[in-house]
Amino acid sequence: MEQILPGVSIAVRPEGLITPGVVSISAIGMVGTANKGPVNTPVLIGSPAAAREVFGDADEIVTPGQELTLIRAIDLAYDHGARDVWAVRIAGATAAADFLIASAGGDCCRLTAATPGSWANAMEINITAAEESAVVSGEEIAGTGAVGLQLAHTTIAESVRNSVSVLAAGASTPTTPAVVHGATGTPAAGQVEIDPASGALVFAAGEAPAVGDTVTVTYVVPAADSVKVTLRTEALEEVFTAASGAHLVDLVNQATGGSDLVDGTALANAAETPTTFADAFTFETFGAGTNTTGTDGATGGNYTDGFEQLANEPAFIIVAAGQDNSGTIGADLSAHVAAASSDANKRERIGVIGSAPGASLNDILDHTLNSDRIVFVAPGVTVSDVVTGDAVTLSGGYAAACVAGMISGAPVNRSLTNKVLNVAGLEDVFTQAELRQMVQNRVLALESRLGFRTVKGITTSTNTAWHQITTRRIVDKAKIGVRSAATPYIGLLNNERVREAMRSTINSFLAEMVLDEELVSYELDVSATRDDEIRGIARVTIVLRPTFSIDFIKVTMFLE
The missing domain is CATH 2.60.40.4290 (Immunoglobulin-like)
Known part of the structure; x- marks a missing residue:
């Protein structure tokens, strides 16, 4: 603040009014195949109906594993509570009709x-x-230095809608001579003549557009032509x-x-x-006779490329529609969410993938997934087919879409343990002993009990600190919220006053998480040594104590 003349000057420092933005980590990123829509382009979808407008309808399953996956998976996700979906259509060899x-x-x-x-x-x-009549709008003709030019069409209707403008090379404003109709070939100064019978365009003497000039013409062609x-x-x-x-x-x-x-x-x-x-x-x-027939590319699509198309989108739950962990997609999904969630990319994500069609208990238990950011779902589900209405059994890849919808629609502190699925059946029904093995091997297992339910909402991590999906999501929300709260302070002074304002902003976000029962408590410190101040570093240290869900109830009874 520079004061030149005597008087009262007031400086307002608004840092203390900075508030954290709203944080939501519910959007799903879905990659799959479809019979319509742009390829390798993320599209934000707000409902199954909107998905069909962009990506068309599902197809009838003739050969399992070769069906179009995107619409089916989106339907199942929305059936289980999904909010927004960033959808990416991938495809193998395709053709446009x-x-x-x-x-x-x-x-x-x-x-x-x-x-x-x-x-x-x-x-x-x-x-x-x-x-x-047809209206030809904005036809451009290059100036030649001659007074006569030719329109693209040779029959022109005499209409007040006909107009001509000339933009001289290097100019910013065009000239607009008055249009007259006829074939005299000698328009007056400031006029341009259009011959309705030939489409000839004639300028007045001395007003011919020079080389480098652009002539733009709008004109009407009679309905008969x-x-x-x-x-x-x-x-x-x-x-x-x-x-x-x-x-x-x-x-x-x-x-x-x-x-x-x-x-x-x-x-x-x-x-x-x-x-x-x-x-x-x-x-x-279209597509009939000698014309090109449109093809979908239902097989051969690159799901990894689809994941990468989501790299810069606000998608937090990633699903490879209809795909399972039997090939490389599980590893590719793990690599994607790990890279996206790194400090360099700052896109906290989890991936959900399912078991292969017809997977046995041993197949399921032998999975090699091990990440607090990957959820492995088994077995597959039976649903009403969206095309025929008949019951159809789908792989765990589609069960993963159900679970992704459940995660999306729930607060971050709501466990997926013991939640009901909106499906007609399961691909396989396992015993309690088998379900126990699956849970012990880090599988989000589905069971038939008073309907069809999740057994325990867990990740595939062998680190017990990240065993519950809720822990991962609570911490992710905290990371995003703290980053959102702190970012406005980058570039401000690194002094005690500004650091205290930043601490207050972060504190307000974390306190809200406590009120929402996402955290039990937290500790927050914002500090900087003199060396930190010189280097432009403000250190934020946080201790979080997430809430946990009830996974089982232990009852002790005393009889007298």
Whole structure:
């Protein structure tokens, strides 16, 4: 604060008003296969219906292990309490369905489904005579120094919507000559002439756009020289009025107002008008005949690449949809959550994975997973199939989605021990002795007892300090909350006043965790030696005492 003239100056230091942000670690990161949607792109999903809009429907299970996994797993997660899901579609070899649009001289353009997959094989198209004029918006022509230029279309309607602007090279503001219609070839100064019969564009003498100038034209093409193109699926219909193949491509590819269903590619005869169909009721199908058939890539997708797509998203519970620990995915998931949760990446995560289809007790007990950030679920579950409605038995990979939903929907201090699953049955029913072995071997086992339940909510860690899932999640929430509370102080003074303000901010977050019964108590110290101050270090030392759940009840009875 610099004071030049006498008077009263007030300096307000707001550090003491900094409060920690809201911390939620409930979002699921789900990686799987689908018949629609972008590949290797995280999409935030708020409901199963929203998931279907982006990723399409589930397919019928013909060969177990080759079905599309993402929608089934998302459904099960939401059935068990999931909140938000960051979904990533992965795929093996895929193809996007397409349709070649014919014109007088051959094909004028190709429309390709916006995303690969079988979803677009049922998409339909109709091309009929236009019911209204087409508007060509923003056609750009390079200046040549000549007064005469040519529009892309040769038949132009006389309309007040026709406009021309010229942006000179290096200028920031275009000029807008007045548009007149005719074929005199001698427009007055400040005018530009459009010939409706030829599409010729003529500037006044001395006003020809120079080389490097850009001429932008919007104009109307009569309905008689345009076509109406209708695209439809079961859920969506789009209509475009186009004057040529090239114009249709421009319309569907627009970032705003374009198509959600297709992308367009201009072909050799793009200047020609598309050939119309017999009538407005005749629709043809994408992917049929000589057109490319869309394929899903249901097998061969790289789940590890899918995990990496989630690296920078706020997802805290990671699931490989429908996958099990029989291959490398369990190890890959362990590596991912460990790397994401490191001090370098600061993305506290846990992974949930299940047993293989038909896994025996020995198969389950022989797992090699050992991490406080990995939950191993067994056996698989029987559910009502989302396609046929029949009962279908799914692997532990889908049971993992159920458990992930339960974790997502519960407070961090709520144990998964003895929680009811919303399923029709289990892949296998184990005895109490077998369940005891599974728990002792760090398996989150499922049992048939008054319905279908989790036995004990545990991780795969051999370190008993991290045995309960709740411990891992409570500490993760504390880490994220403390980091959120402390970050605003980076760059401020490293003195006692600011450190005390930071201690108060962190303390308010931890005190809230105590009130929410996530912590029993804690100890907090914020300090810095003189050397720390010089080096810009403020040291925060915290002792946490998490709450624990009741895993069993021991009753002692005295009879008299």
